[in-house]
Amino acid sequence: xxxxxxxxxxxxxxxxxxxxxxxxxxxxxxxxxxxxxxxxxxxxxxxxxxxxxxxxxxxxxxxxxxxxxxxxxxxxxxxxxxxxxxxxxxxxxxxxxxxxxxxxxxxxxxxxxxxxxxxxxxxxxxxxxxxxxxxxxxxxxxxxxxx
Amino acid sequence: xxxxxxxxxxxxxxxxxxxxxxxxxxxxxxxxxxxxxxxxxxxxxxxxxxxxxxxxxxxxxxxxxxxxxxxxxxxxxxxx
Numbered sequence: 001x002x003x004x005x006x007x008x009x010x011x012x013x014x015x016x017x018x019x020x021x022x023x024x025x026x027x028x029x030x031x032x033x034x035x036x037x038x039x040x041x042x043x044x045x046x047x048x049x050x051x052x053x054x055x056x057x058x059x060x061x062x063x064x065x066x067x068x069x070x071x072x073x074x075x076x077x078x079x080x081x082x083x084x085x086x087x088x089x090x091x092x093x094x095x096x097x098x099x100x101x102x103x104x105x106x107x108x109x110x111x112x113x114x115x116x117x118x119x120x121x122x123x124x125x126x127x128x129x130x131x132x133x134x135x136x137x138x139x140x141x142x143x144x145x146x147x
Numbered sequence: 148x149x150x151x152x153x154x155x156x157x158x159x160x161x162x163x164x165x166x167x168x169x170x171x172x173x174x175x176x177x178x179x180x181x182x183x184x185x186x187x188x189x190x191x192x193x194x195x196x197x198x199x200x201x202x203x204x205x206x207x208x209x210x211x212x213x214x215x216x217x218x219x220x221x222x223x224x225x226x227x
Contacts, residue, residue, distance in 0.1 A: 049210055051226065054156055054205045054219055058226075082226055114227060122200075123226030124157035136158040137225035138190050140196060 006062030024076035026100035045130035
């Protein structure tokens with residue numbers, strides 16, 4: 001298991017090991033978020049997808065996001081991992097795990113991390129559609145309008 | 148002329164037909180450099196929708212083009 005607070009993984013990650021990364025004696029709450037590959041996007045059937053990243057910058061920016069969450073909320077630990085490469089329907093694309101003395105900080109930090117990761121970290125999704133088409137998703141920046 | 152290394156990702160890489168290239172430019176800043184490459188590769192994304200990074204750190208479009216630097220154009224991201 002990687003010992004960084006944010007990293008990109010090119011293979012499936014063991015959930016039990018991830019959870020162990022945020023276990024803490026001071027923690028009374030644990031909140032996690034998993035992003036999964038769904039079988040449709042904006043009404044189109046999706047067969048699978050690929051994530052590409054500018055790895056050096058993504059790992060730097062992702063680490064900043066997690067560090068910001070630690071500064072803003074009273075946490076024990078926070079970890080985030082994002083997959084890159086080819087993923088199938090149902091695969092876990094991203095995992096965020098946060099432990100804290102109390103649940104409010106855990107929920108808030110978990111939400112903060114996934115929102116900022118989606119907003120700022122240079123990772124791109126390439127979807128393959130059932131009709132044979134495929135393409136990159138480049139949503140126009142629109143804070144407050146997050147999927 | 149200033150020699151730089153360019154990195155392209157996602158749809159920009161597809162449009163350029165390559166993930167990176169060596170480039171010599173007279174562009175005074177990163178904004179002008181992108182305009183030059185837009186003309187060369189037919190990039191459809193306007194500069195307003197992109198971010199730019201130099202040597203692995205986010206930069207400003209008004210920054211000068213530094214010789215020997217590695218410049219990455221960052222299309223709107225879609226992780227998560």
